[in-house]
Amino acid sequence: MTKILVTGSAGLVGIQVVKDLVRENFDVYACYNETKIQFGVPTHLDLTKKDMIIDVFHTINPDLVIHLAAKTDVEKCELQKEETTLINTIATEILARESAKQNAFFIYVSTDYVFDGEEGLKKENDICDPKNFYGKSKLNGENTVKKFASQYLIIRTSTPFGIHSTKKSFPIWVKENLESGKEISVLTDQFTSPTFVPNFSKMLLEVIKKRITGTIHLAGATRISRYEFAKMIAKKLKLDTMLLKKSEIQEMGWNATRPKDSSLDVSKANKILDNKPLKIEISLELFLEQIKNSTKF
Structure with a gap:
């Protein structure tokens, strides 16, 4: 073994x-x-x-x-x-x-x-x-x-992003805040491959x-901004998208520089693997189904 x-x-x-x-x-x-x-x-x-x-x-x-x-x-x-x-x-x-x-x-x-x-x-x-x-x-x-x-x-x-007992993924952070009626600032100019x-x-x-x-x-198959991802989460859960406030990296006052676009090309994985990188629409649907069936939320 x-x-x-x-x-x-x-x-x-x-x-x-x-x-x-x-x-x-x-x-x-x-x-x-x-x-x-x-x-x-x-x-x-x-x-x-x-x-x-x-x-x-x-x-x-x-x-x-x-x-x-x-x-x-x-x-x-x-x-x-x-x-x-x-x-x-x-x-x-x-x-x-x-x-x-x-x-x-x-x-x-x-x-x-x-x-x-x-x-x-x-x-x-x-x-x-x-x-x-x-x-x-x-x-x-x-x-x-x-x-x-x-x-x-x-x-x-x-x-x-996924389910964890102590570490909150971005979609969970969005979900919990919007369900509580809290406004959140989300970046419009940072793109990744969730x-x-x-x-x-x-x-x-x-x-x-x-x-x-x-x-x-090995990453998601969709390049998307944090803001668009948050909006997609809100719409899927029928939560108020007006609570999402657009912001930009330069407003955050961070010590460390953040890359504006760190999305990854996954064509190699898509070509050679049977388990393909998932598009965000599919992976988010699976994730929300996972949350629904989980005792942690």
Whole structure:
């Protein structure tokens, strides 16, 4: 049985991935730092501690590593650069090196923020030029994987959304505020490729089984602004779209620069995978159905 080490297993994407891997009868070691999950073999791992990373790796001796864990709060990354580097870059290098030593396949999940955001629908081989420290730390992670892992796949994704007990996806944030009658400011000039987490997980399982290497974009099939996405959510739920207030990035007063258009071209995934990237109309419908059937909401 294939042994898989998954970092970030308690996160929005990680929980879904671990569940799906267990369902497929893989031997899954679900690494977490603070929140233990009840799927696979729960394994404590602090990515800021080199010795712990190496010890966990040698104890498990995995055939495959899926490195999902990252410091992702863009503002905190800008202000906490040392910790961001430890988690997003140095830990990635250690895991990539250990994978190479044991001939384990290494999957690194990266981000649309490695691009400059001046033009959208970026392809896998387009030039990366991140504009904030989060994006730089993830690009440095990509480069360490290319340098040190013997067999690898780099996956870039964009704006994941799904159900999680503590982490609120963008659609949930919109839904809860509008249901409470609260006005919310939503960006009209930031475009992404929103990715339904169960769809991402299915695509990930397929690339594992097909042993695809190199770099691939696994994201939603629709380029859309935050505002248009919020409006679509409101209309689907028959909520008041007048509560959505248009805003622009320059008004936000953020420390970290945000890319205006970090949408991803997913034509490669669409061509080679049976599980295709979903258009936003379909993924949102599935997500809202999931919410309706969930006890968490």
